[in-house]
Amino acid sequence: MTKKTVVLLVEDNEGHAKLVANAFKGFEDRFLLEIATTLNEARKYLSNTTPDIIISDMVLPDGRGLDFLLQKREVPQFPLVIMTSFGDEKVAVETMKAGALDYFVKSDVALKAMPRIVDRNLREWGHIVKQTRIDEELKRLNEQLVEANKKLEHLANFDVLTEVANRRNFMDTFEKEWKRSRRNKLPLSLVMIDVDFFKAYNDNYGHQAGDECLKKIAPLLKEVLTRPGDMVARYGGEEFVVILPETNLEGTTLIAEKLRKKVESGQIPHAASTISDYITISLGTATTIPSIRKKSDSLIAAADEALYKAKRSGRNRYEVS
Numbered sequence: 001m002t003k004k005t006v007v008l009l010v011e012d013n014e015g016h017a018k019l020v021a022n023a024f025k026g027f028e029d030r031f032l033l034e035i036a037t038t039l040n041e042a043r044k045y046l047s048n049t050t051p052d053i054i055i056s057d058m059v060l061p062d063g064r065g066l067d068f069l070l071q072k073r074e075v076p077q078f079p080l081v082i083m084t085s086f087g088d089e090k091v092a093v094e095t096m097k098a099g100a101l102d103y104f105v106k107s108d109v110a111l112k113a114m115p116r117i118v119d120r121n122l123r124e125w126g127h128i129v130k131q132t133r134i135d136e137e138l139k140r141l142n143e144q145l146v147e148a149n150k151k152l153e154h155l156a157n158f159d160v161l162t163e164v165a166n167r168r169n170f171m172d173t174f175e176k177e178w179k180r181s182r183r184n185k186l187p188l189s190l191v192m193i194d195v196d197f198f199k200a201y202n203d204n205y206g207h208q209a210g211d212e213c214l215k216k217i218a219p220l221l222k223e224v225l226t227r228p229g230d231m232v233a234r235y236g237g238e239e240f241v242v243i244l245p246e247t248n249l250e251g252t253t254l255i256a257e258k259l260r261k262k263v264e265s266g267q268i269p270h271a272a273s274t275i276s277d278y279i280t281i282s283l284g285t286a287t288t289i290p291s292i293r294k295k296s297d298s299l300i301a302a303a304d305e306a307l308y309k310a311k312r313s314g315r316n317r318y319e320v321s
C-alpha cells in the first residue's frame with residue numbers, strides 16, 4: 001500500500017469546504033483530507049503533522065492564506081496553493097511573489113476538480129525539489145572545479161619544495177618583463193644564485209636535509225625583495241634566479257649583496273663547507289636595457305657567466321657581468 005497524500009484544506013466557507021470534501025469522495029485510497037477553518041486551527045494541526053500540500057483560502061477570519069509562508073521568497077518553500085473568491089490579478093501576482101506554488105479563483109468547477117489540482121501541484125512541486133537539488137549539486141561541483149583549477153594553476157607555476165615561482169613561471173615572467181622594459185626603454189636585471197658546496201652538504205647531511213635547507217633559503221631570498229615587480233624563482237636544483245625590473249646596475253649590486261648577506265646571516269650550519277661554518281651563496285648579476293637587437297637569453301647567459309666568475313674567485317660573493 002502506498003502512503004496516502006495528506007491534504008490540508010484551510011477554508012472558512014462551509015459550503016466551499018463541503019464541495020471540496022465531496023470532490024475527494026471515491027479517492028479515499030489515495031488522499032487523506034484534513035479541514036481547518038481558521039489560520040489558528042491550521043497552525044495547531046501543523047505543529048504536529050506535516051501535510052503533503054496545503055490548499056488555503058486567501059481571506060480567513062484570523063489572517064490570510066499567505067501567512068503560512070514565513071519567509072517571502074519567489075521560490076516556493078513548500079507546496080501551498082492559494083485560492084480566492086476574487087479574481088484579482090494583483091492578488092495573483094502577490095501570491096506567486098510570496099512563494100506560493102499556485103493560485104486559482106474559486107468556482108464550483110475548480111472546487112470539484114480539487115483532486116486533479118492537488119495532483120498537478122504535487123507533480124510541479126516534485127520538479128521544483130528535483131531542480132533545486134540539481135542546482136545545488138551543480139553549484140557544489142562548480143565550486144570544486146574552481147578550487148581544483150586554482151590548485152592546478154598553483155602547481156603549474158610554483159615550485160612544490162620551496163614554494164617560490166618555478167622555472168616555467170620565471171620564463172613567462174622574464175619574457176613579459178623583457179618586452180615591457182624594451183617598450184619603456186628601462187633597465188632590466190637578473191641575479192643568478194647558486195648554493196655553495198651543496199653537493200658536500202648533501203653528502204654530509206643527506207639528501208632530505210638538503211631539501212630542507214633549500215626550503216629555508218627560499219624565504220630568505222624572498223624577504224630581501226620588496227618591490228611588487230621583483231621575483232625570485234627556483235631555476236633548478238640548488239639554483240635560484242631573481243628578476244629585478246626597472247633596476248639599474250647599481251641597484252642590482254645592492255640587492256645582490258643583500259641577498260648574499262641575508263643567506264649568510266640565516267646561519268644554516270654547513271660543516272662540510274671549506275669557506276664558512278654556514279650555508280653561503282654565490283651570485284652573478286646582469287643588467288641591460290632590452291632592445292630589438294638583443295635576445296632575452298643573452299641576459300640569462302650573462303648572469304650565469306658572472307655567477308661562475310663568483311665561484312672561481314672564491315664563492316660567497318657576487319660578480320657583475
Ligand code: GH3
Nearest residue numbers: 194195196197198199200202207208210211237238
Ligand atoms: P658549488 O659551490 O661549485 O656550487 O658546488 P656544488 O656542490 O653546490 O655544485 P654542484 O653543481 O657540483 O652540485 C650541486 C648539487 O646540488 C648536486 C645535487 O646533489 C644537489 N642538488 C641539486 N638539486 C637538489 C635538490 O633539489 N635537493 C637536494 N637535496 N639536493 C640538490
Ligand code: MG
Nearest residue numbers: 012057059060
Ligand atoms: Mg474566506
Ligand code: MG
Nearest residue numbers: 194237238239
Ligand atoms: Mg649548481
Ligand code: MG
Nearest residue numbers: 194195196198
Ligand atoms: Mg652549487
